[in-house]
Amino acid sequence: MSAQGDGGASGNDLPGPELNPQLGLTGFVSGTPASDLAPMAVREQELLDQAVELLAGLRLAVLTGAGLSTDSGIPDYRGPQSVPRNPMTYQQFVGDENLRRRYWARNHVGWGHLRRADPNAGHAAVALLEQRGLLSGLITQNVDRLHSSAWSVNVIDLHGTFDRVVCLQCASVFPRSRIAEILEDLNPGYLERASDAGDVAPDADADVDDTGDFVMAPCPVCGGMLKPDFVYFGENVPKSRVADAYAMVDAADALLVAGSSLTVMSGLRFVRHAAKAGKPVVIINRGPTRGDEFASLKVEVGVSEALTYLAARLPDLPHG
Numbered sequence: 001m002s003a004q005g006d007g008g009a010s011g012n013d014l015p016g017p018e019l020n021p022q023l024g025l026t027g028f029v030s031g032t033p034a035s036d037l038a039p040m041a042v043r044e045q046e047l048l049d050q051a052v053e054l055l056a057g058l059r060l061a062v063l064t065g066a067g068l069s070t071d072s073g074i075p076d077y078r079g080p081q082s083v084p085r086n087p088m089t090y091q092q093f094v095g096d097e098n099l100r101r102r103y104w105a106r107n108h109v110g111w112g113h114l115r116r117a118d119p120n121a122g123h124a125a126v127a128l129l130e131q132r133g134l135l136s137g138l139i140t141q142n143v144d145r146l147h148s149s150a151w152s153v154n155v156i157d158l159h160g161t162f163d164r165v166v167c168l169q170c171a172s173v174f175p176r177s178r179i180a181e182i183l184e185d186l187n188p189g190y191l192e193r194a195s196d197a198g199d200v201a202p203d204a205d206a207d208v209d210d211t212g213d214f215v216m217a218p219c220p221v222c223g224g225m226l227k228p229d230f231v232y233f234g235e236n237v238p239k240s241r242v243a244d245a246y247a248m249v250d251a252a253d254a255l256l257v258a259g260s261s262l263t264v265m266s267g268l269r270f271v272r273h274a275a276k277a278g279k280p281v282v283i284i285n286r287g288p289t290r291g292d293e294f295a296s297l298k299v300e301v302g303v304s305e306a307l308t309y310l311a312a313r314l315p316d317l318p319h320g
């Protein structure tokens with residue numbers, strides 16, 4: 001039963017993609033292959049073995065945040081080593097044309113970067129847990145769509161997704177790629193000039209300075225104001241989406257949080273909800289989180305490493 005007894009598992013004992021042939025992991029995981037994950041300290045393995053013990057036989061709801069995508073090259077602006085950053089609020093976006101122009105210019109550059117990102121071993125591990133029938137579902141705060149790229153199926157994109165654009169006037173929704181073509185036509189050569197952009201934030205906000213002459217795209221249907229279809233600071237998650245996420249937690253026996261500092265209430269409320277219902281809550285995150293006081297177990301281990309470890313060791317559900 002103990003995953004530890006057989007002579008001190010080193011990092012090399014972690015399951016490689018061969019344990020998950022149906023997902024074809026070797027074909028598309030270019031972030032961090034499971035075989036290249038960092039070796040774990042004994043103390044880290046002990047914590048994860050405690051997590052296995054706590055969660056064994058339980059159906060899980062999983063909540064993920066930016067810390068899961070750092071191994072895919074997408075920086076986490078709330079992680080322990082992060083540079084503080086103030087994302088634009090909804091009110092700024094709709095109320096200030098210059099800020100909006102700057103936002104779209106930076107998003108135009110950052111979008112291409114996010115589109116090229118690949119899921120990593122952590123995303124693959126979550127997909128494997130679902131495939132084995134261990135999950136009631138997955139709630140992610142990330143807009144990068146990497147869970148879906150890793151073939152997770154029952155995913156709630158709590159904060160929306162970077163690859164859709166919505167019109168604030170007529171509510172039409174467009175693929176981001178279509179808007180990109182329009183922006184290309186309106187701003188010939190812009191991407192080439194901005195190609196040496198620095199960091200790109202998890203919301204596709206690239207570090208570009210020269211944005212003053214950028215031409216924004218109007219809604220192709222009504223000419224109204226377009227907005228990337230994700231939830232801004234100062235904006236609420238749609239009620240039906242919140243209800244779906246609560247239902248996912250209610251359908252689970254335990255909640256597993258991975259790679260989120262739970263800074264914003266939109267994620268923290270599910271931790272509170274699960275704890276209040278007496279369900280075990282396991283949090284995997286380096287650094288403190290706002291949910292620590294509700295956690296049955298806090299595991300400060302790299303997210304990809306931890307999820308890979310759990311996916312390999314959690315047993316099948318009794319009738320599942």
Ligand SMILES: [Zn+2]
Nearest residue numbers: 167170219222
């Ligand atoms: Zn419109």
